[in-house]
Amino acid sequence: MKKGVIIAVVVIIGVVLAVVFVPNPVEERVRQELKARGYLEYTPEEAVKLAYTRCTTCHSEEKMLKYCSRCGPPFIVVVHYMKKYIDIAQKKGTVDVKQLTDAEAIAIIQVWNAMVGNWEGDWRKKDLKKLLENDVALIEFLDVPVEKRPIEMALRGRTAPGAYRYQQEGL
Numbered sequence: 001m002k003k004g005v006i007i008a009v010v011v012i013i014g015v016v017l018a019v020v021f022v023p024n025p026v027e028e029r030v031r032q033e034l035k036a037r038g039y040l041e042y043t044p045e046e047a048v049k050l051a052y053t054r055c056t057t058c059h060s061e062e063k064m065l066k067y068c069s070r071c072g073p074p075f076i077v078v079v080h081y082m083k084k085y086i087d088i089a090q091k092k093g094t095v096d097v098k099q100l101t102d103a104e105a106i107a108i109i110q111v112w113n114a115m116v117g118n119w120e121g122d123w124r125k126k127d128l129k130k131l132l133e134n135d136v137a138l139i140e141f142l143d144v145p146v147e148k149r150p151i152e153m154a155l156r157g158r159t160a161p162g163a164y165r166y167q168q169e170g171l
């Protein structure tokens with residue numbers, strides 16, 4: 001009888017430890033959801049993975065890698081436009097693609113800014129804000145200096161393989 005109680009207690013402790021310490025898919029999904037909603041920060045590595053996954057649903061990564069300051073507005077504006085393409089795609093039902101949350105968009109902008117290029121400074125803020133239309137989260141993010149953007153700072157200097165800048169520098 002006593003032995004039975006001890007075994008039961010050990011089993012219960014074991015189960016509790018397993019739930020707490022073994023990463024499980026449900027917990028991981030919850031964590032990702034919290035990050036997407038901005039309650040938890042993306043690590044730089046997670047942000048890179050997110051950027052490569054979410055931005056290659058409709059076109060290849062070449063679109064980002066070959067993008068450059070002569071090609072068009074900075075990534076913050078590009079991402080705003082991509083959100084529109086996602087809306088259109090969802091309405092058409094052509095590709096199965098989820099809309100970007102504000103936190104996802106902001107993490108992704110920092111990744112391409114750092115690894116391909118950030119030319120927000122070449123543009124007048126007023127013009128960029130106009131291009132961002134009513135995208136409040138991105139308009140606010142535009143005012144965050146690069147030094148205060150954790151992901152962009154962490155990835156600064158790392159160039160995405162295949163990026164236009166990469167070839168320009170002859171690396």
Ligand code: HEC
Nearest residue numbers: 054055057058063064067072078079082085086089097108
């Ligand atoms: C819903 C589909 C879709 C998704 C998702 C998507 N794009 Fe695009 N993207 C397009 C379309 C459509 C174009 C314009 C047509 C083209 O150039 O092929 C485009 C073009 C681009 C261009 C070239 C713009 C130019 O002016 O040359 C860049 C850069 C780009 N996308 C970056 C991104 C980034 C960064 C992401 C991730 C946030 C992303 N895309 C996600 C549909 C998408």
